[in-house]
Amino acid sequence: MLSGEIGTAMQINSMKWHKNAATLSDAQCEGFSIYLGLCADDQLSNSSYDGNYIAGTKTLVYSTDPLFVNQADEWAEIILDEPYWYNGTDNLIIEIQWDNATHDNSYYNHEWLAGDNRCIFTQSSTDILSYNMLPHMILAGSLSLENSTFAGIKVELGR
Numbered sequence: 768m769l770s771g772e773i774g775t776a777m778q779i780n781s782m783k784w785h786k787n788a789a790t791l792s793d794a795q796c797e798g799f800s801i802y803l804g805l806c807a808d809d810q811l812s813n814s815s816y817d818g819n820y821i822a823g824t825k826t827l828v829y830s831t832d833p834l835f836v837n838q839a840d841e842w843a844e845i846i847l848d849e850p851y852w853y854n855g856t857d858n859l860i861i862e863i864q865w866d867n868a869t870h871d872n873s874y875y876n877h878e879w880l881a882g883d884n885r886c887i888f889t890q891s892s893t894d895i896l897s898y899n900m901l902p903h904m905i906l907a908g909s910l911s912l913e914n915s916t917f918a919g920i921k922v923e924l925g926r
Contacts, residue, residue: 768859768901769809776855778908779803779828783842785903787875790838794874796865799834801845802827805857810884813895819860819887826851834865836874842905843874850908861904876902 782801804825811819828847836843853859878900886898 779851779906780908781846783844783905785877789875794836796834798866800864801829802862803851804860806860811887813887
């Protein structure tokens with residue numbers, strides 16, 4: 768996500784994805800992990816995943832085996848194992864990994880047209896492919912606020 772889309776420094780405590788009506792059953796994702804980190808570029812390279820991160824910023828924030836996602840929830844939420852401090856300056860990488868060996872793990876999300884090379888993925892091969900859509904999601908946490916202000920924040924991307 769581009770820094771301008773998030774708009775501020777914040778501590779990210781949880782993430783939510785907006786379910787699409789095409790999701791007909793619960794999803795079970797084996798070996799599920801979420802990494803967050805910083806990226807200097809506005810577009811991702813599909814030559815390697817780790818090459819997109821600013822060195823030393825890739826951080827494991829959530830891991831479970833398996834992840835169960837209830838299709839009845841319109842906004843499926845994952846509370847991070849480790850909150851992540853986003854600096855508000857660099858772009859944010861959200862890397863999601865899971866195995867797709869034995870269970871149905873289809874969970875469709877509403878998406879928005881984000882532009883070229885904003886999403887990269889690997890599916891059924893070792894090739895890294897580009898996709899121009901990003902899921903509707905909410906990053907929930909707390910802002911970097913001045914002493915005279917207080918609040919919680921939900922940043923909704925891709926309305």
